[in-house]
Amino acid sequence: MTIASDxxxxxxxxxTVGYTREPVLRGLSAVLPRGRTTAVVGPNGSGKSTLLSAIAGVLRPAAGAVEGVTGRRPAFVAQRSAVSDSLPISVRDTVSMGRWAHRGPWRRLTAHDRAVVEECLARLELRPLATRRLGSLSGGQRQRALLAQGLAQESGLLLLDEPGTGLDAEARQLIIEALEHVKTRGTTVVQVTHDFTEARRADHCLVLSTGRLLAEGPPDDVLTPQVLQEVWGIRPPL
Ligand SMILES: Nc1ncnc2c1ncn2[C@@H]1O[C@H](COP(=O)(O)OP(=O)(O)OP(=O)(O)O)[C@@H](O)[C@H]1O
Incomplete structure (x- = not known):
């Protein structure tokens, strides 16, 4: 099945959505192919995180809508998590919170829930850190724990805000493999990134510039030298 026929x-x-009466995104229309990965790129402040929050349902649109989000609530791995560093919560507990979407907060997890949690810990090589306090982890380890929490939700829509930023090569590879895995299960992934190599790996790409969609399509078609020059003012080696 091609994207065009999906x-x-x-x-x-x-x-149209923002935080004050002045919107950040204005009249933006785009498609996110289901079961595929969409990269969202654009300069700082162009509205990428705002778009992700609107898709997640965290921000209410002033106008327009996000249509076709069905089933379980989207799994949203934000740049900064809502989990406070001071909470005495372990890495395993953090990932277990991903199962609350299925059971409700503080409910007893089933054997299946626990198996999913262990699988997600293993997928991101977090088992040796499972009993550590989340607040005691390094930035990159913490990011992996939050991604594992997102994976544990087993939502059909996974929203990731710069998941690879600040991670070493090995951790980035774990994320690439984890995303390949969820794709085989038909999960739709939307990933904000500043990394053009990461963006080119996606099936679809949205380029934002000052709250508007400048280009949309397969990454190699939209990340052209002209777009890179126009949006970022750079001439990178391609
Ligand atoms: N909580 C907030 N309250 C008010 N304004 C906000 C808030 N979050 C973001 N903004 C503003 O919305 C605009 C878009 O921000 P957003 O975080 O969506 O951009 P971004 O493309 O994700 O940027 P970056 O690449 O720096 O992460 C910016 O002008 C920013 O100042």
Whole structure:
């Protein structure tokens, strides 16, 4: 099935959204092919995280809508997690919180829930850190724990805000493999990134510039020298 023939895409229609009366995104329309990976790129402040929050349902649109998000709540791995560093919560507990989407907060986890948690810990090589306090981890280890929490939700829509930033090569590779794995299960992934190599690995790409969609399509078609020059003012080696 090609992306063009995929009738079951998530549609962003005329989305206007922001934090104050002055919107960040204005009348943005785009598609997110279901079961595929979409990279969202753009300069600092262009509205990438805002778009992710709107897709997640965390920010309410002033106008327009995100259509076609069905089933379980999207799994949203934000740049900064809502989990406070001062909470005495272990890495395993953090990942277990991903199962609350299925059981409700503080409910007893089933054997299946626990198996999913262990699988997600193993996938991101977190088992040796499972009993450590989340607040005691390094930035990169913490990022892996939060991604594992997102994976444990087993949502059909996984939203990631710069998951690879600040990670070493090995951790980045773990993330690439984890995302390949969720894709085989039909998960739709939307990933904000500043890394063009990461963006080119995606199936689809949205380029944002000052709150507007400048280009949309397969990464190699949209990340052209002209777009890189126009949006970032750079002429990188391609
Ligand atoms: N919580 C907030 N309250 C008010 N304004 C905000 C808030 N979060 C972001 N903004 C503003 O919205 C605009 C877009 O920010 P956003 O974080 O979506 O950009 P971004 O493309 O993700 O940037 P970056 O690459 O730096 O992460 C910016 O002008 C920012 O100052």
């Amino acid at each position: 009738r079951t895409e998530i549609t962003i229609r005329d989305l």
